Amino acid sequence: MRRKERIDRGIKVRSDDIYAIASYREMLYLLLPRLTPVIALLILPLITQFCKAYYYEKVAVLSCIIGLLALSWDYMASVGLFSLGQAFFFGTGAYFSAYAHLKYGLHPIFAMVIATVAGALFCTAILAPVLRLRGVYFSIITLALPLFFTRIIEATKILGGTEGLTGLMPISNRWAEVYIPIVSFLTALFAFRRIINSDYGLVIQAIRDNDRAVLASGLNVQLYKAQCVFVASIASCFAGAFMAHFYQAVGLSAFALDYSLMPLTSAILGGVGTFAGPAIGAFVIVPLSETLRTLGTLRVVVYAVLLFVAVIALPEGIFPYIRRKYQQVERIVEV
Amino acid sequence: MVGGLIIYGLVNSFVLALIAMGFSVTFGISRVSNFAYGAVFILSGYVIWMLLNWFRLPYALAVVSTILLSGAFGHAFYYVALLRVRGMPLSEVVATFALGVGLLELFRWLGFVTYEFSLPPFKKGYISVLGFPLDYQRLFIILGGIALLGFLYLFTHHTRLGLAFRGIAQNERTAISLGINSDKTAAWSVAFGCMFATVAAAFVLPLGIISVNTGYEALLIAIAIGVVGGLESITGIVLASIVLGFVQVIVSYFLSPAWTMVIYLLTIIVILTFMPSGLLGKLKELEERV
Amino acid sequence: MDYLLTVERLTKSFGGVMAVWDVSFKVQKGQLVGIIGPNGAGKTTLINLITGFVKPDKGKVIFKGEDITGLSPYKIAQKGIARSFQVVRPFLHLPSYKNLIIPLYSKRVKALRGGKYGDRDLVALDLLEDVGFEKDSSVPYKVASSLPHGYLKRLELARCLALRPELLILDELFSGMSMSEVAATMPIIEKLKEGGMTIIMVEHRLRELFRIADTVIVLNFGEKIAEGRPSEIIENELVKAAYLGAESA
Ligand SMILES: Nc1ncnc2c1ncn2[C@@H]1O[C@H](COP(=O)(O)OP(=O)(O)O)[C@@H](O)[C@H]1O
Numbered sequence: 001m002r003r004k005e006r007i008d009r010g011i012k013v014r015s016d017d018i019y020a021i022a023s024y025r026e027m028l029y030l031l032l033p034r035l036t037p038v039i040a041l042l043i044l045p046l047i048t049q050f051c052k053a054y055y056y057e058k059v060a061v062l063s064c065i066i067g068l069l070a071l072s073w074d075y076m077a078s079v080g081l082f083s084l085g086q087a088f089f090f091g092t093g094a095y096f097s098a099y100a101h102l103k104y105g106l107h108p109i110f111a112m113v114i115a116t117v118a119g120a121l122f123c124t125a126i127l128a129p130v131l132r133l134r135g136v137y138f139s140i141i142t143l144a145l146p147l148f149f150t151r152i153i154e155a156t157k158i159l160g161g162t163e164g165l166t167g168l169m170p171i172s173n174r175w176a177e178v179y180i181p182i183v184s185f186l187t188a189l190f191a192f193r194r195i196i197n198s199d200y201g202l203v204i205q206a207i208r209d210n211d212r213a214v215l216a217s218g219l220n221v222q223l224y225k226a227q228c229v230f231v232a233s234i235a236s237c238f239a240g241a242f243m244a245h246f247y248q249a250v251g252l253s254a255f256a257l258d259y260s261l262m263p264l265t266s267a268i269l270g271g272v273g274t275f276a277g278p279a280i281g282a283f284v285i286v287p288l289s290e291t292l293r294t295l296g297t298l299r300v301v302v303y304a305v306l307l308f309v310a311v312i313a314l315p316e317g318i319f320p321y322i323r324r325k326y327q328q329v330e331r332i333v334e335v
Numbered sequence: 336m337v338g339g340l341i342i343y344g345l346v347n348s349f350v351l352a353l354i355a356m357g358f359s360v361t362f363g364i365s366r367v368s369n370f371a372y373g374a375v376f377i378l379s380g381y382v383i384w385m386l387l388n389w390f391r392l393p394y395a396l397a398v399v400s401t402i403l404l405s406g407a408f409g410h411a412f413y414y415v416a417l418l419r420v421r422g423m424p425l426s427e428v429v430a431t432f433a434l435g436v437g438l439l440e441l442f443r444w445l446g447f448v449t450y451e452f453s454l455p456p457f458k459k460g461y462i463s464v465l466g467f468p469l470d471y472q473r474l475f476i477i478l479g480g481i482a483l484l485g486f487l488y489l490f491t492h493h494t495r496l497g498l499a500f501r502g503i504a505q506n507e508r509t510a511i512s513l514g515i516n517s518d519k520t521a522a523w524s525v526a527f528g529c530m531f532a533t534v535a536a537a538f539v540l541p542l543g544i545i546s547v548n549t550g551y552e553a554l555l556i557a558i559a560i561g562v563v564g565g566l567e568s569i570t571g572i573v574l575a576s577i578v579l580g581f582v583q584v585i586v587s588y589f590l591s592p593a594w595t596m597v598i599y600l601l602t603i604i605v606i607l608t609f610m611p612s613g614l615l616g617k618l619k620e621l622e623e624r625v
Numbered sequence: 626m627d628y629l630l631t632v633e634r635l636t637k638s639f640g641g642v643m644a645v646w647d648v649s650f651k652v653q654k655g656q657l658v659g660i661i662g663p664n665g666a667g668k669t670t671l672i673n674l675i676t677g678f679v680k681p682d683k684g685k686v687i688f689k690g691e692d693i694t695g696l697s698p699y700k701i702a703q704k705g706i707a708r709s710f711q712v713v714r715p716f717l718h719l720p721s722y723k724n725l726i727i728p729l730y731s732k733r734v735k736a737l738r739g740g741k742y743g744d745r746d747l748v749a750l751d752l753l754e755d756v757g758f759e760k761d762s763s764v765p766y767k768v769a770s771s772l773p774h775g776y777l778k779r780l781e782l783a784r785c786l787a788l789r790p791e792l793l794i795l796d797e798l799f800s801g802m803s804m805s806e807v808a809a810t811m812p813i814i815e816k817l818k819e820g821g822m823t824i825i826m827v828e829h830r831l832r833e834l835f836r837i838a839d840t841v842i843v844l845n846f847g848e849k850i851a852e853g854r855p856s857e858i859i860e861n862e863l864v865k866a867a868y869l870g871a872e873s874a
């Protein structure tokens with residue numbers, strides 16, 4: 001009989017989090033998968049600007065933005081809060097930034113920063129009552145929130161009502177416009193990975209596994225959850241705030257289903273709980289969605305089908321799969 | 336005016352209760368939150384419409400067939416998809432959500448968005464109550480709502496399947512050891528939720544047009560009522576429907592219909608803040624079990 | 626007399642069920658108090674009431690002279706009451722020794738250890754050795770989800786000990802353990818007791834419990850029906866009736 005055998009590759013001494021690095025090759029082995037995408041992303045704008053391939057630049061920016069939303073989703077998921085409404089955070093950031101910019105005449109960059117912090121505080125405050133509950137309440141509420149806020153803006157005609165807010169100043173510098181999303185995307189990616197691997201991150205994951213044991217260990221679970229929502233909101237609100245200035249307008253579409261569905265699909269497809277997975281997922285989903293632009297609203301159906309298939313049939317996700325292939329050699333052996 | 340508010344508040348409350356029941360039934364029994372609920376609601380409307388207009392079935396037959404189809408759909412959905420992800424809350428939520436969005440958006444893309452898609456009332460005309468005209472459809476909604484709530488109560492308290500449902504809801508492990516098949520009941524819970532959605536659609540949709548956005552709205556209503564009422568008790572559904580139903584009518588009357596969602600959101604936030612498990616939910620206490 | 630814990634007339638009902646009804650007792654420093662009773666007698670609920678996981682309808686819990694009734698569970702834990710859970714659910718994704726990082730991360734332990742935190746992994750490994758995880762084996766590094774049940778129970782004990790509690794409450798620690806595992810765990814409890822730890826143990830293994838308990842409290846249908854030294858409890862007719870009646874039923 002034959003059987004597939006999997007053997008760990010590479011690094012010899014390898015405990016849970018300490019790598020004893022012996023040689024150049026092993027350094028490369030570790031660094032290459034981390035550095036390559038970073039460098040690729042960082043030089044991409046140079047190429048696109050040089051070739052005047054602005055379309056690809058826009059796709060890259062959009063991927064980073066959806067990537068930020070997906071990372072933020074994954075961060076909340078690591079404490080056991082599954083959001084079905086990233087659009088809520090996105091829209092909040094977008095509207096806050098536009099408002100701060102138009103009303104107080106703040107410079108776009110400054111408005112974005114203010115909107116990120118204020119928006120994150122706002123989102124955390126709105127979600128605070130739900131954090132006490134367990135189970136699906138959080139998902140339920142996050143699903144409802146973007147829809148509710150759409151209605152509220154329509155009804156009260158605040159923030160420009162159905163027309164939205166227009167005439168925002170763009171981020172005038174071409175380079176800034178590309179590098180801000182790229183750099184913040186990479187920062188969020190590495191920051192989140194770092195946090196989750198720290199002891200604080202252990203607590204976060206422990207809350208997901210069993211919140212009452214964490215309570216019994218003397219830790220304020222609600223506070224940690226609120227902190228998680230806040231940190232995750234920062235990434236999402238920033239994404240929204242940036243897009244407001246990128247499009248130079250904000251409308252009700254900032255709360256649209258796309259901004260909930262695309263990050264969710266990215267995260268599930270890429271591999272929940274790994275951060276790298278959702279990041280990769282975003283760079284699959286966004287370009288795909290751009291190629292499907294001609295399909296119109298059928299695109300949403302495509303995401304939904306992808307999401308459905310991914311969650312039912314591919315529970316692992318892309319990134320864990322790649323990681324396994326990279327770290328292990330497989331061979332067929334006789335048994 | 337007060338009389339009118341009361342009558343329309345009542346009708347509205349029953350509309351909400353009808354829409355919300357299915358979602359809560361499924362959740363209450365098997366803890367599956369069926370985010371495809373709004374899609375099933377609206378799809379039921381389209382299917383009834385097709386049976387009426389394409390196949391020329393009599394109204395009653397069209398409705399009954401759709402209810403059966405809907406039950407079959409619920410079963411199939413459970414066994415094809417949900418069974419594989421049972422016990423993984425994230426996957427359950429995402430699978431139902433994806434299915435719901437997929438179906439709704441498919442119908443939008445297919446062009447089911449115009450005014451021709453509407454169901455006729457069961458019976459045209461109106462009667463006068465307290466001097467206010469009340470059309471038959473709205474009267475049927477009240478009667479249907481009462482009947483359905485009564486049915487739900489009798490069913491869960493006095494039939495074998497119903498008692499099995501309650502057993503599962505209270506303690507899955509014990510129920511299994513008592514020989515209750517949890518997969519079968521869970522499949523039935525989803526199927527029942529879908530059938531309730533169809534019944535609700537048959538009653539409610541003749542009041543307006545069948546539109547994809549109504550599907551999302553129905554899900555929102557079900558969620559709002561469920562959350563406010565405590566997601567599993569029948570009394571909770573009734574109370575929450577009355578609260579939100581009257582709030583909606585009063586707000587539309589004194590402010591404008593557009594404001595109702597604002598009040599909805601406020602009500603939900605206030606209730607969740609002060610009564611975390613809803614007006615009547617035992618959910619929290621049950622989950623506290625160690 | 627100096628009491629570490631005083632429970633006064635605690636009452637809690639769930640819907641119609643009186644889970645705990647008017648239960649009072651006191652625990653002295655260094656004592657080992659056993660709580661027994663048939664299934665559904667309200668033992669777990671009593672623990673939940675003391676540790677804040679369930680809010681009482683009536684009654685008071687006083688710990689070290691301070692009223693802690695209705696405080697949230699994490700605050701009670703920080704005051705020095707550690708509890709184990711009857712149904713153990715470890716942090717499944719984490720290696721065993723990382724499971725202990727959670728209590729070690731709490732303010733209480735950080736303060737007690739004088740702000741030292743860098744050596745946490747070693748402290749965790751020591752704690753695991755104390756509850757019988759073989760130190761030089763790979764067991765402490767294994768992911769919790771891969772451990773057998775007996776180990777999980779002891780991991781739960783270690784989690785409680787990591788909090789450096791003044792009062793340790795164990796909910797059916799021995800249930801689901803094999804004979805040899807119980808025999809291996811008993812000395813750990815005895816050693817804790819010798820070290821001056823105050824312990825409340827809910828237990829179904831009466832023989833083991835009666836050997837080490839100073840006082841035993843008997844609950845039946847939420848009520849305290851007897852309290853006394855193990856030898857007295859064994860003789861108590863009321864207890865026999867309640868216990869044996871329920872067991873044989
Ligand atoms: N969270 C809860 N909700 C409803 N009933 C409960 C809850 N916790 C316990 N009960 C009920 O209270 C009674 C006592 O339960 P418990 O304290 O677990 O007993 P024991 O630990 O002695 O076996 C039982 O009848 C149980 O069904």
Ligand SMILES: [Mg+2]
Nearest residue numbers: 668669670711
């Ligand atoms: Mg118990």
